[in-house]
């Protein structure tokens with residue numbers, strides 16, 4: 492199964508991807524996580540993308556497509572993939588169609604007015620990539636999954652969230668029609684509880 496999780500910043504892509512990846516044994520590929528790991532390690536790629544990520548804009552298309560192409564060529568992708576945060580615009584979507592086209596695209600549909608709350612209350616684990624919210628875990632410093640330190644992402648500020656949303660609306664939202672036209676789009680209500688959203692995805696995937 493070749494799956495894409497589409498949705499606005501904070502719509503729950505990372506949260507759902509962890510469950511989907513485990514249930515369906517698919518490699519979870521998040522371009523955002525790959526970039527963040529490179530920034531943490533200060534690799535040449537990380538140095539190149541840090542400034543643009545900090546402002547909430549998209550990293551260069553050619554570099555991102557190359558990175559995904561290389562990742563999809565790894566042996567763990569031979570039975571499928573679960574892409575989270577890629578593609579982000581029409582250019583990336585048509586590049587993916589050339590590399591290894593998806594079977595299904597799940598669009599996590601969320602009321603955009605809820606995003607700021609979700610993102611400013613998020614706590615992230617840099618070790619296991621867990622994503623939590625203070626509403627559910629309280630103001631704790633350790634990851635409920637692996638016990639490592641929880642951090643706040645550098646781009647999870649009110650100002651940067653506004654920019655990320657603007658980028659989403661102009662560049663990424665058109666992918667909804669792109670995949671609808673291919674007959675691959677499935678809308679899932681992302682405003683429900685984490686468990687209800689996952690149950691709906693499982694129903695859709697069968």
Ligand code: AP5
Pocket residue numbers: 498499500501502503504505506507522523524526543544545547548549550551555575576577578579583609610612613614622623624625646655681682683684685686688
């Ligand atoms: P990326 O890391 O992909 O960030 P994003 O798309 O902005 O999405 P987020 O990770 O913020 O949100 P999410 O949908 O994963 O939500 P989550 O599950 O964590 O990209 C970051 C940056 O990297 C980009 O801005 C860009 O610079 C660069 N980049 C990445 N990919 C790129 C590409 N392809 N091309 C170019 N540049 C790229 O949930 C959010 C919060 O909500 C959490 O606190 C969670 O606990 C909570 N929550 C989740 N589900 C629910 C629910 N159902 N009910 C209540 N709360 C919930």
Ligand code: MG
Pocket residue numbers: 504505506521523
């Ligand atoms: Mg994410």
